[in-house]
Amino acid sequence: MKILILGASGTLGRPLQAHLYRQGHDVIGVSRTPSRLPTIRWEAIKDHTPDAVINLAGASIADHMWTRAYKRELLDSRLWALKQLTGKRIPILISASAIGYYLASNNPMDEDSVPGSDFLSRLCQAWEQAAYELHAERTVILRLGVVLTRTGGAFPRMKEPYLYGLAPDLGNNAFSFLHIDDFLGIIDHCLSSSISGPINACAATTQKALLKAFQRSYTTLRIPLSPFLQLSERASILDAHAVSSKRLDYTWRYPTIESALEDLLQEPEARVFQYETLLPTTLEKAYEFFSEPKNLEKITPPQIRVLDNRIILFGIPLTWKGKIVASSINATHASIIDVQLKGPFGLWHHTHALERTSHGILLTDTILYKERIPFTACGINYALLKIFQYRQKKLDEIFQQKALEYKN
Helix, strand or coil: CCEEEECCCCCCCHHHHHHHHCCCEEEEEEEECCCCEEEEHHHHHHHHCCCCCECCCCCCCCCCCHHHHHHHHHHHHHHHHHHCCCCCCCCCEEEEEHHEEECEEEEEEECCCCCCCCCCHHHHHHHHHHHHCCCCEEEEEEEEEEECCCCEEEHHHHHHHCCCCCEEECCEEEEEEEEEEHHHHHHHHHHHCCCEEEECEEEEEHHHHHHHHHCCCCCEEEEEEEEHHHHHEEEEEEEEEEEECCCCCCCCCCCCCCHHHHCCCCCCCCEEEEEEECCCCHHHHHHHHHHHHHHHHHHHCCCEEEEEEEEEECEEEECEEEEEEEECCCCCEEEEEEEEEEECEEEEEEEEEEEECCEEEEEEEEEEEEECCCCHHHHHHHHHHHHHHHHHHHHHHHHHHHHHHCCC
């Protein structure tokens, strides 16, 4: 199936594009910003005739203060993205919305419950109406709860205070969520079934159950925060929504907050960085390349040099000793794992996962790390992002050159 993903560079778009590659689909990401996986610019949509469109585009609700100007951007970015599809034949449209559509309440709600009247609800209603106005042959509106994923979105922020021994107590209001794996599974279900109309894609729990699930992994001091939630309009994203679905025939992998956090907190003290890229080569050649430590020097930025048991990082010498501790390959997958034996991190565990797809080799780098100096995680994540963006360019050059050499 040929699938367009609008908003492919976002927190949900990146794992979805990688997931659909694994499923064997012909996936085309659409984004304003450069992505880790192949994408096209918005103006190129007219050149493609997809079997399905998945719309995840729109400015982030949680990243900025809701000034009058930013509230306008929240609306305009969502309507503009859908407007780019005007006049196209769309067999299947799966368009994101949110449970903020509903009136805030601790009473159980399903797809027939009435909408609210606050800004978030009006935003969702306008977003959904714009999707229906495209008159796709089948339209699915996914009213999403909070999607929990290790590598972005709300979850790393939710986890942050627990790393420092603090447990934010937000009372016992309802809280609706879904694990990233269930988000991907629900997308698969929507693509393969005949379901249409609004779907509540979430499971319901409470803020108290969420706090207790976190406290299974951390020793913390409770900090009551519920009295402060009314100080900002943006805090309405934490309003009670006891939402579940009566229309979604899907078997949940993580139906409870306890099971979701048990998976997400397998390394509770570690932070997670992940980066995906597509390599124009074979599985065997990619595995051979990454199995040789000296090849990593070819894709390392010039500001970083590894010398004996030291790493020179932006001119600062640091002790570093690493080792490849595991590697394996079969017909469709390969993996290489290296760890820090001695160095600046409390933990460094790096997995190179290689998967054969119809578009090339999907490389997923997953790094679990613990910083030794508190409050440096943002700087470390930014540095890792820049390093892997550099690596992506060098890997493209190396494997495209190897392909040319092979043909010649």
